[in-house]
Amino acid sequence: MEMALLPFQFPFMQNAFLVMLLIAPAAALMSCFLVLKGWSLMGDAVSHAVLPGVVIAYIIGIPLIIGAFLAGLFCALATGFIKDHSRVKQDTVMGVIFSGMFGLGIVIYTQISSDVHLDHILFGNMLGVASSDLWTAGLISGGVALILTVKWRDILAHAFDPVQARMIGLRIDVIHYGLLAILSATIVAMLSSVGIILSIALLIAPGAIAFLITRRMSMMLIASVIIALLASVVGIYASFWIDSEPAPTIVLVLTAMFIFAMIARNIRIARNTAAH
Template sequence: MTDLLIPFQFPFMQNGFLIVTLIAPAAALLSCFLVLKGWALLGDATSHAVLPGVVLAYMAGIPLLIGAFLAGLVCALATGVIGDNSRVKRDTVMGVVFSGMFGVGIVLYTQIDSALHLDHILFGDMLGVQSADLWTAGAISGAVTLGLMAFWRDILAHAFDPVQARMIGLRVGLIHYGLLVALSATVVAMLSSVGIILAVAYLIAPGAIAFLLVRSFGAMLVASVVVALLAGLTGTYAAFWLDAAPAPTIVLVLTGMFLLALAGRRIRQPG
């Protein structure tokens, strides 16, 4: 029994458990709205698009999180503007914008000589997070969580029917772009832990799993947070014994949970 508690005795593991606990609520709540609105690809696009912002921030000598946030916001806004003013479907625009920005980031990275580790940016470094990373992730995640919980009914109305939401007096534009800002901020909060590439799993899987498990949106919000916390803590714990990177292990746990939820849904509703 004592051996099972060994991972909790190491400070780097304690930080790993803490960082996933901090980022899980915001990512999980946001994933519900992304799944509901069909914005799953936008989460993927935004997480990839922060790379050029990180590199440019490093070159300019400013905090990397500022560059990441601005780049993610530019990607989200550009996708919306192009999608609203062209005949090209929004998912196609997302693919073009995020792949273009990701390519720019890779090219910029190869042109500089730095101590910036690309692996840590892409895949995260959960076991190497410092106190500053924990404070930053906690502050951003807390702000996003409070914002989503305070306005979830308005966001839900906008997600189901923007036209009806406008008719009842909701500020649809503010809700739309506020959600994009929350998305970019959440990606930034996850930058030091799960990294750019794997952040998309946290932005989609908890909401998708909760959607399969419950029937009401309120319950979906609660279930998604439970799923994200359970997957994060379980994946981090398992990674210690498997001698594997925590972030990919968490993604595998989320994938397994999704498959189990899908199988359970098919058993309950075989037709």
Template sequence: MDTLLLPFQFAFMQNAFYISMIVSVPTALLSCFLVMKGWALMGDAVSHAVLPGIVLAYIIGIPLIIGAFIAGMTCALATGYLSTNSRVKQDTVMGVVFSGMFGVGIVLYVSVETAMHLDHILFGNMLGVEPHELWTAGMISAGVGLILALKWKDWLLHSFDPAQARASGLWVNWLHYGLLAALSLTIVATLSAAGLILAIGLLIAPGAIAFLVVRKFSTMLWVSVIVCMASMLLGTYASFFLDSAPAPTIILVMTALFIAAFIRRQIITRQASMQRVDDAVNS
């Protein structure tokens, strides 16, 4: 028992557990909308595009989260403008914009003398989370989570049928860019936990797993939160004994859960198909 409780005795592990619980709520809720809307690449684009904002914020001397948020919104707005005013499809535009901004970030980083570790930005540093980062992530997560919880029906309608949402009197543009702003803020909150590269896993996997498990969107929301929080806590706990980085371990746990959910859904679908065949034969 002493060995099992050993991770909870260290302050750095306690902070890792805290940040896991904090960021799991907004990432899980957002993942449901990204999965239903088909915006997986948008999450990837914004998560990579914040790098130049972080480097420029470091050069100027302003908080890194401000630069990251501005860069994320710039990517989202640029993607929306280019896809609306050109014949190029949105996924292609997103690929061009996020790779270009990520390249700018890398060039800026290597050209500036800095004590900032790129590995921590790209892959996260959960074991080095400081109290002020917990407070920052907590405030962002609380704000994003509250807004998503209050307006989830509006965003759901906008995700399925923007024309119907507009006919119903909803402010479609506000919903569109509000979701992008929530996405950018959430990625900023996850910088310490998962970094830029692995943040996309937290923004997609929980919603994808919940989508395979349930069929009602309201249920999908809280199931994704449970899946995300459990995966992050389990991955962080397991990384202590495996002597591995927490963020990749968390993603591996989520991948295993996705595979299990996919296999379960395939079995249920096959059983239902066989039952329909038997009913048809017997009738």
């Protein structure tokens, strides 16, 4: 038993567990709406697009999270504007914008002398999380989770039928751009621990897995949070014993859970079909 509890005895492991317990619920709730709206690539785009914001914030001496948030929000808003004013489809616009901004961030980073490691920005530094990172992640994630929990029915109506949502009096534009702002804030909360590249897994996988196991939105939200928390704890715990980085290990756990859920759903459908 003492060996099994060994990972929980180290302060850096305790902080890793704690930061994931703070950010996983918000990311999981957000993932449900991204999956339902078909915005998975939007999460990918915004997560990559924050890099130039981080680098520029470092250059001018402001908090990195401010630069990341503004860059992510700019990417999301620019994508919507270009889509509405051109014949190019949204997924194409997102691909061009996020790759362009990511490339810009890399170019700027290579031109400066910085003590901020690029690997930590891209892949996170979960084992080096400081108390300030915990406070930042907790406050942002708590606010995101609260908004999504209170307003999930309005966001759901907007996701499925924007026209009907407008007819019943919902502010469609406010919901749309508010959701983009919340997405940017969620990515900022994960920046120090999960990093830019791996944050996309937490913004897609929990909602995708929950979608496979339930069709009720309320249950989907609950299931996604449980899945994200379970994958986080298992991934961090396993990374200690196999001497790997926690963030990619969590992603592997989420991938395995998705494959298992997909196989289980196909088996269930086959059995129901055979029974009829």
